[in-house]
Amino acid sequence: MVDIGKGAGDAGSSDDLPLVVLESVNKHFGELHVLKDIDLSVNRGEVVVIIGPSGGGKSTLCRSINRLEPIDGGTIRIDGKKLPEEGRDLARLRADVGMVFQSFNLFAHKTILENVTLGPMKVRKVGKAEAEKHAMELLERVGIGTQAGKYPAQLSGGQQQRAAIARALAMRPKVMLFDEPTSALDPEMVKEVLDVMTDLAQEGMTMIVVTHEMGFARRAAQKVVFMADGQIVEESTPDEFFTNARTDRAKDFLSKILTH
Amino acid sequence: MNWDVLLDFSPFSKNWDAVLQSFWATIKLSLMTGILSLALGTLLVSMRVSPTPVLRAFGTFYVNTFRNTPLTLILLFASFGVGDTLGLNKVLNTYWLAVFGMSAYTAAFVCEALRSGINTVPLGQAEAARAIGLTFTQSLRMIILPQAFRSSVAPLGSVLIAMMKNTTVALVAGYVEMAAQMKQMFEEDGATLPIFLGFAVGFMVLTLPSGLLVSWLSKRLAVAR
Ligand SMILES: Nc1ncnc2c1ncn2[C@@H]1O[C@H](COP(=O)(O)OP(=O)(O)O)[C@@H](O)[C@H]1O
Ligand SMILES: [Mg+2]
Numbered sequence: 001m002v003d004i005g006k007g008a009g010d011a012g013s014s015d016d017l018p019l020v021v022l023e024s025v026n027k028h029f030g031e032l033h034v035l036k037d038i039d040l041s042v043n044r045g046e047v048v049v050i051i052g053p054s055g056g057g058k059s060t061l062c063r064s065i066n067r068l069e070p071i072d073g074g075t076i077r078i079d080g081k082k083l084p085e086e087g088r089d090l091a092r093l094r095a096d097v098g099m100v101f102q103s104f105n106l107f108a109h110k111t112i113l114e115n116v117t118l119g120p121m122k123v124r125k126v127g128k129a130e131a132e133k134h135a136m137e138l139l140e141r142v143g144i145g146t147q148a149g150k151y152p153a154q155l156s157g158g159q160q161q162r163a164a165i166a167r168a169l170a171m172r173p174k175v176m177l178f179d180e181p182t183s184a185l186d187p188e189m190v191k192e193v194l195d196v197m198t199d200l201a202q203e204g205m206t207m208i209v210v211t212h213e214m215g216f217a218r219r220a221a222q223k224v225v226f227m228a229d230g231q232i233v234e235e236s237t238p239d240e241f242f243t244n245a246r247t248d249r250a251k252d253f254l255s256k257i258l259t260h
Numbered sequence: 261m262n263w264d265v266l267l268d269f270s271p272f273s274k275n276w277d278a279v280l281q282s283f284w285a286t287i288k289l290s291l292m293t294g295i296l297s298l299a300l301g302t303l304l305v306s307m308r309v310s311p312t313p314v315l316r317a318f319g320t321f322y323v324n325t326f327r328n329t330p331l332t333l334i335l336l337f338a339s340f341g342v343g344d345t346l347g348l349n350k351v352l353n354t355y356w357l358a359v360f361g362m363s364a365y366t367a368a369f370v371c372e373a374l375r376s377g378i379n380t381v382p383l384g385q386a387e388a389a390r391a392i393g394l395t396f397t398q399s400l401r402m403i404i405l406p407q408a409f410r411s412s413v414a415p416l417g418s419v420l421i422a423m424m425k426n427t428t429v430a431l432v433a434g435y436v437e438m439a440a441q442m443k444q445m446f447e448e449d450g451a452t453l454p455i456f457l458g459f460a461v462g463f464m465v466l467t468l469p470s471g472l473l474v475s476w477l478s479k480r481l482a483v484a485r
Binding site: 091153171 | 381387389390391393394395403407410483484485
């Protein structure tokens with residue numbers, strides 16, 4: 001995408017601009033070049049699935065979008081704004097980007113309800129009553145309203161992950177990032193989490209999802225990005241990708257996951 | 261040989277007021293040192309895990325210095341260096357000089373006990389906290405430290421109980437607590453077993469219940485994962 005001489009800095013939010021734009025993003029861990037000239041843009045309401053072999057840089061890409069990992073080159077814009085460096089502005093940006101981790105990462109000393117209300121109350125300065133009302137709506141929506149008073153360790157993996165999704169949604173984020181949200185789950189719990197994510201996609205949430213769940217990709221995603229060795233190797237629609245991958249790298253990868 | 265001294269507790273009845281006063285002095289010193297060293301130790305550990313290199317370096321320097329210096333030296337310095345040389349003994353009595361010396365020392369150990377507690381909190385929770393937009397300080401205060409405190413109750417307890425026993429060193433700073441009182445009675449009535457036992461029991465009255473409280477708290481407050 002070419003930047004046609006807009007004023008420097010904030011382009012403001014506009015509905016036709018893509019919501020998330022990465023331009024020649026590079027990232028090293030020491031000598032290791034983990035993200036190589038990544039260009040990616042995600043439109044409002046779009047669901048993008050990132051797929052690829054382990055160690056290919058998918059998590060790093062996801063984490064760089066809310067700057068849990070700083071990048072060494074290129075730009076990342078969210079809703080027209082460049083990612084701030086550090087401090088309050090960065091915290092504000094992160095509040096707009098929901099993130100769901102493979103290992104749930106719920107706050108172990110807080111109840112499920114407190115997990116969900118903490119961000120809105122402390123970051124968005126929402127009142128307690130209002131935060132709790134919204135949290136309960138979200139917990140009902142992900143199907144764990146009855147678990148609100150429990151601690152994370154008392155919930156199953158699937159319930160914990162749904163709580164983590166509710167916690168991220170409570171911030172009313174513009175975009176949601178999912179890093180292998182079902183990889184740590186027992187098989188029987190994968191569906192309950194994917195169902196929640198599919199609903200979310202259908203309601204128009206912008207989502208970037210690292211996952212190997214083909215069913216989800218076909219059902220919910222508009223775009224599949226195949227990533228290997230720090231590069232975007234292929235970008236296409238789910239149908240095209242799963243039935244008719246163009247590159248050998250992708251075909252090879254698909255043959256491996258399909259035999260499982 | 262006069263075996264009666266083995267059973268002679270009369271020095272206590274003779275000096276009862278002074279003994280009680282010294283017992284109370286030990287409690288006062290322990291309580292204030294406990295509060296200040298917990299506060300300073302928390303501040304130090306926040307520095308040690310902060311993203312700012314200067315703060316981290318300062319925290320490390322402080323801990324290494326105070327952990328590796330004998331408490332007696334620190335208290336002598338508090339008393340003579342800070343008290344006499346700097347002339348602060350006009351505003352700070354021996355109690356406060358002892359409290360500051362003891363707290364400066366104990367805080368280093370509190371910091372390290374808390375740091376071991378911080379290490380038990382999964383890194384992912386700190387990332388999740390950042391991901392919902394909490395600042396470093398907020399996530400330390402609301403997510404990391406509460407769990408670190410709860411999982412380091414046992415080592416913190418050991419530090420604080422050791423601190424109570426360490427208050428006996430405060431006599432070198434001229435503060436009259438139980439050890440100073442015992443020394444004085446030794447000098448007046450001879451160093452007898454009853455006097456020693458009396459003061460030893462005085463300490464156990466403080467330390468044993470504290471130990472029980474610590475193990476009860478550490479079970480009660482453990483965070484399920
Ligand atoms: N914090 C880190 N420090 C050093 N190397 C890292 C770090 N995180 C990831 N890596 C390396 O970067 C590469 C990409 O990792 P990652 O983004 O986790 O890949 P993926 O999610 O696709 O499996 C891997 O080789 C991994 O070992
Ligand atoms: Mg990964």
